Amino acid sequence: MNPKIDQFDQKILQLLQQDARMSHAEIGRQVHLSQPAVSERIKRLEASEVIRAYRADINPKALGYQITAMIRLSTQQGRPYAQYVATCPEIIDCYTVTGEDGAVMRVLATDVEHLQRIINELNVFGSTSTAIVLTTHVAGKAITAPQL
Template structure:
């Protein structure tokens, strides 16, 4: 991806990250561009892969999830955990990482027993270490240009 992102694009991306349902006309009003200009910029950002999609932010409580946990999975080389985690709805993020752990994942569970069942399944792929999230200080922060 080699998209040039100027100040207008940065403002558009910031507004879309705050509210993906904001109209192109409203974006134009806020950043002082015409609606057609905003629409063209958004199309370019989408086609270049800068904007990868638009998503609803769902409250896990609505599905009965009372626990958020981070699970580290130490795996032996070649263990196929990736296929398994992709099929589990409770595993909402999974990253292959450097260091002693092969993967770090964020999971949701309805209760401790549900979390234990998920950990038991993951233990087939290696050893796990689990931390239950008590408080979230930052989540879903908007992506912006690096400050150098």
Template sequence: MNQRIDQFDRKILQLLQEDARMSHAEIGRQVHLSQPAVSERIKRLESQQIIRGYRAEVNPKALGYDITAMIRVSTQQGRPYAQYVAACPEIIDCYTVTGEDGAVMKVLATDVEHLQRIINELNAFGSTSTAIVLTTHVAGKVIAVPQADDKV
């Protein structure tokens, strides 16, 4: 953990995660720092790769993706899937995990037939298990900066 993270940085990180378009002047008002001081802190957080980027949050349903699914893939050695996953626009998250499954993926599909096509393609890399998301209770949660005395 970087030692240079203080209460101002914590608040700046929280505000940017809640609204990445918030102006540096508005952030300054909320954290009680000048706009140049906020800009310098944000620049430092970016250079340290604490802030990795900024992006728009897009509603998949508005684009026609009516299904969100979690697909687990039990990969077999010698059947790499990373290149396929990187090229497949419907796979929006992919994690290599411990346990019986080699990977867990978050997938968007327009309908059941579309999801079936993606599953069929993933079956080339190992057996799959799919769960369709019914409700999302937490997504895109703000990442808190742990305090030095925080215990997990």
């Protein structure tokens, strides 16, 4: 379902992406709608899967992960890695992509040795290429509706 997103919905989505715990009453004050109107709009956005979930933003370093890496995996046999990446807690994003690589994933590791173990496990599925993230310029950017 592709619901029509108006300016009120856009602002509600922006506010929820900034703070998913913001009350419907506070959202209403900021977008100039009543709390019941905001609640109905949010229910509609959830039902149409525009809003898929509410999550906490966790700092990986606070949990002991010192390294973020991007690993590209080249494999010829479809997606035999899919079950592994789904169950490996250090792989936090994995995308099937076009081009020479079958997948690109974002991985957390506590240190270089930990990262090497993950790479070794992925090498069972094909060849890997790894880049350690030095700086993050954009992460968790708010998503807006396309301006057509």
